[in-house]
Amino acid sequence: MEAIVVGAGFGGLTAAVGLFQRGWDVTVVERATELRPVGSGLAVAPNGLRALDTLGVGDAVRKLAAFQGDATVTRPDGRVIARTASKAIVRRFGDAVIPATRSSVMDVLTALVPADVFRLGVAAQGVEAGSASQRPCLLTDSGRLEADMIVAADGVNSVLRRALFPEHPGAVYSGITAWRLLVPTPAGDFLPGEVWGGGRVFGITPLADGRTYAYGADHAEPGITYPDEKAELLRRFGDWHFPIPALISGADPETVLHNDIYEIAEALPAYHRGSVAILGDAAHAMTPHLGQGANQAMEDGVTLAALVGPAKDSEEIASALARYTALRALRGADMVRRSHRMGALTQSTSRSKTALRNLGMSLVGRLVPDLALRAMEPVVAWRPPEGP
Ligand SMILES: Cc1cc2nc3c(=O)[nH]c(=O)nc-3n(C[C@H](O)[C@H](O)[C@H](O)COP(=O)(O)OP(=O)(O)OC[C@H]3O[C@@H](n4cnc5c(N)ncnc54)[C@H](O)[C@@H]3O)c2cc1C
Secondary structure (H helix, E strand, O other): OEEEEEOOOHHHHHHHHHHHHOOOEEEEEEOOOOOOOOOOEEEEOHHHHHHHHHOOOHHHHHOOOOOOOOEEEEOOOOOEEEEEOHHHHHHHHOOOOEEEEHHHHHHHHHOOOOHHHEEEOOOEEEEEOOEOOEOOEEEEOOEEEEOOEEEEOOOOOOHHHHHHOOOOOOOEEEEEEEEEEEEEOOOOOOOOEEEEEOOEEEEEEEOOOOEEEEEEEEEOOOOOOOOOHHHHHHHHHOOOOOOHHHHHHOOOHHHOEEEEEEEOOOOOOOOEEOOEEEOOHHHHOOOHHHOOHHHHHHHHHHHHHHHHOOOOOHHHHHHHHHHHHHHHHHHHHHHHHHHHHHHHHHOOOOHHHHHHHHHHHHHHHHHOOHHHHHHHHHHHOOOOOOOO
């Protein structure tokens, strides 16, 4: 059986690897001319690790972990709002959240397929979804490509989503803009975690390679860029507690990433059309506040491969894709909503709501420490589907 996967992000790669491991002939069509993810970090959550376990590489990613200690949520002046104990997460979910560079996780995945599955520098332009009697067809800037199944994993601005669901409004601006940095870890003691204040959030995640992945997010009008993004970050976060000013000052201005955050606020009616499946950000782009976008993309990818992998003809593909939609579409939409709600909580600009939030979180942390873990349950306790 032949599959074409469009997009070599975390979603496309996990689907491609899963199908390849089940004997499919896989081609990955990628617009970029090289396989190099943006230079930033990624938190791989226990659900993402379980997805990677199904491909045999969960442990390779677990080994990328830098710290197993506690993390904090603090105010900009350093006062602690809440703490999370990594050990408690491991006890409850079997794994910690693994911070890593995107490229290190990507390298683990790309090593699982031969280099010649990738067709780099080829942009998808549209798709014909196919039917029981006709294979789906991908339209690209290098011609038409046919397969038994096509996987649309082409990210938040998906061309294929527009072709499959022309009536869908697409991704909408969340109101939040975000900066990401990978910087040498500054000397001095600090805990990883997030800092919340005045509608802004700053995240600090030390990595195993001596660098720290940091991110800042704030409210902004869409489409604004700054001639000096590093200076803009210092303007917004430069008076926050250590190590934030040191992290921003240590950044190479050329490598500061700045993106407006878009989300699929209106859920797609299905995660397939004909013999084309859609996954990852293309299907359910979400704000980064839950740290789940890539984890959900990997859940999608391995679920799709597990369900469709055994199919032997177009009829079996059709019933596997119906099951894929049934398993994934509600979960994807739920994660978009949860992420949005989390963003509204962490980036609230209302002083009274913020004060209530901080008080509530510190009380919950002291009186019902289990509650925060229980809230994570529906997100990270996911298990891959059993075979057909
Ligand atoms: C600030 C920030 C922080 C984040 N932090 C986390 C985190 O800690 N944990 C987490 O799980 N998620 C996080 N995310 C979300 C995560 O980055 C995305 O959800 C994830 O990368 C989506 O993967 P994907 O494979 O669906 O899409 P993408 O990674 O966007 O991959 C899509 C691929 O398709 C290719 N492509 C696009 N169009 C075409 C075309 N027409 N033809 C061919 N190829 C095409 C692109 O070049 C790209 O390689 C964060 C996001 C942001 C913005």
